[in-house]
Amino acid sequence: MAWHQISVITDEHTAPKLADFFDHLGAVSVTYMDAEDEPVYEPAIGETKIWRNTQVIALYELDAEPELIKSLVYTQFQPDDLANWLHEEIPDQAWERAWMEFYKPMKFADKLWVCPTGQEQLESGTVCLTLDPGLAFGTGTHPTTALCLEWLASHDLTGKTVIDYGCGSGILAVAAILLGANNAHAVDIDPQALTATHDNALKNQVQNKIKAYLPEQFTPVKADVVLANILAKPLIDLAETIIGLVTPGGQLVLSGILYEQAESVIAAYRHAITFAPLAQQEDWIRLTGIKH
16 A cells, blocks of 8 residues: 655644644644754653754545645645645555664673564573564664663672663663563653553563553652663753662662763762763763762
């Protein structure tokens, strides 16, 4: 099956209205893309942050009428607010498997493999985490996740309790259990993240050692290791909550932080955490420390 794909560039104020109108006209899906290579690092919790110039892309079934859609859009919106209107027919493909061309096994600290299904590594002295891209963020390919996996694979987690705060796909919680942790608590504001965490725990046969919660469902516990791979602003806003989860003498791992944001994050935690030198990958850094 083929599809009609319509894309148009507009400003950040018009983009949500245009997306709603495409949806009203029967779009199967509507997505946003950056039209100018403008990075967006800090959406607020629950906010969909878009760009000053945003490409709005709508996908329609083949029986839709692109010229009618264009006519209706141009009667609803000012022509000056719409640029680079493009219609094309795109072939169908097995979208859920297309990622496999790019996602290959990855090794961390000579101890932990993260592999897509069917490419598991059975190397002596290592453990293998099977993970496929799905509902929630986190496959190990992004520097923020890679930095956390590298830390986990470099430390003795035997018998420890771990909290993965902002768990996404649950990759850090699952990795911790495979590397010897006794149990892990995974917390996220997105119900889809909890579903992904459950699925990935099941896939790796560690479901009995991982519990996943929305924040309001989570009764705080003290953990030997607390990981929070989110973003700088929520890390700062949640500093006291996160600090409170670390047992005295326990270890804290913070990621999702750009290099220029490091000092602001450190400042929010230094009254309770003694930090080690930061680790960096590309523009992103990882902070690690011990609770006083």
